[in-house]
Amino acid sequence: MESLNALLQGMGLMHLGAGQAIMLLVSLLLLWLAIAKKFEPLLLLPIGFGGLLSNIPEAGMALTALESLLAHHDAGQLAVIAAKLNCAPDVHAIKEALALALPSVQSQMENLAVDMGYTPGVLALFYKVAIGSGVAPLVIFMGVGAMTDFGPLLANPRTLLLGAAAQFGIFATVLGALTLNYFGLISFTLPQAAAIGIIGGADGPTAIYLSGKLAPELLGAIAVAAYSYMALVPLIQPPIMRALTSEKERKIRMVQLRTVSKREKILFPVVLLLLVALLLPDAAPLLGMFCFGNLMRESGV
Template identity: 55%
Template structure:
């Protein structure tokens, strides 16, 4: 009797259903947890993503299980109606915020509330650097189509080059939701690895003299300019690309809340409580999409490889355009700030600051790099809107 109970207990455990694929993904999740905790690589995002991946690959937990629905005939009306026979898992319901495109705009609301657009206003030329860094998106889009991906799939893969996780999730949820897992993990992993990926590219494309350039202090931006900026950008971008309205609109709403000075409570909530809650939900559910069954495929390896190419080319394009501005300005622009055109805010700007200070300890590029960095956020949202317009049907 006891032996029968023991056998029944063992058969009900996840150990019985554990496959080599599950074990591989568990190891991957543990590596990501190590990078987040020990190395500090974007832990706010990487830690919940890695733990979500861990949960999804522990068999029989059912956290991402879809609800079981059956169609029955109503005995009173005779009409066919759906009836939920079994509820889905917890993460399945939280994941609807990703699938329905709810979480990414809320993240943008927080980003807008936390970001000072002053450097971009003070130096409008930064928009060109932000735009140049989006080149990786369109280059990789072409590469993905060559490798056999459809137009919507290629657009979703290419957007990884913007180094903007919420934008990648938003576009993929609209165009190719079956690729959400690998695209999300690739996008957020490369965002976390910005301090490792970008510096070698930056050094390879610039000379020591260029990296040592000290830029002039930015002018003081007035409060009126800061208030008008999000309003004007919202109107222009939404009229030009209505499909970009959810991302651009919420980004600018967050910034207006910050700069208006009349809703301090809302500003603090957007920057802290709301953003933190959404990041937890988004991170865990995105990680949970990376199950062994969905993730361990040849297409996933292609996506991860293309994502790295997209991010690298975006960084290189920003630096190259920075070199052009260096030449045209007579050596007054440090090309390193071009790398901040990818929209990993504010990490890419910090990397530009760090690489610049390594060459010249008295060099302070952070505020100059924030201009292209903010422009990159806007640029990636606009690029996503354009791709959604072309492939969204």
């Protein structure tokens, strides 16, 4: 009987919470949209599958070693961690102390959890190596640069104003987050509001990179929100476009005003990088990878 009870307790179904069940359903919905409806499959498929992996009960694939320790609720181990943090030996108090602790202290607690026999999940390791270090957004931006054709922009530079409109979305989102904080609805600091605001620019890699610098605690939520809403653009845009344009206008076929030479396309990423990086050095990492990817595309390397 004890063996049967141990078997049942080891099943994920016995520990499935309401939040995990909802997220599993959301993940399945994202997979369905990606596979059946072809809505941005390159975005929604990995997001949906990652959601399934991270919300499987008791698997701990998205937990760090320290989070796994806290999830097991071992009184002796909690007491050791609490003594190091000078707080009460309960999970809630330890989490609050960790949130206020310096990164070096958090790293020490993580190493202590590893010494106690806990290991981080595979998704937690991937997050630390790829996203937490800032490498993944840079590599993604290089890929985006390699996929981008600046020919239409170089042929008609006035279209640059269309891209500049994204900046209004950034400032509107920042002000929206600060407004929520002002009225006490949701508490956001200025760095958190700035990290959230980048979502308004419809740029996933930049949102991940900046949130990792300004608000690492919100990185997961910001990444999912940014890529989810961008993936649903094909679903959101059509009714808006039909409402604002006539059928005749929608049938207009846009043609490029002039042929852009190979030399122009090669010089553009180099000149762009030099101009922007010299004025705003902080933008050099992301913009540098973007321009590098575009230069490889245009040079044929």
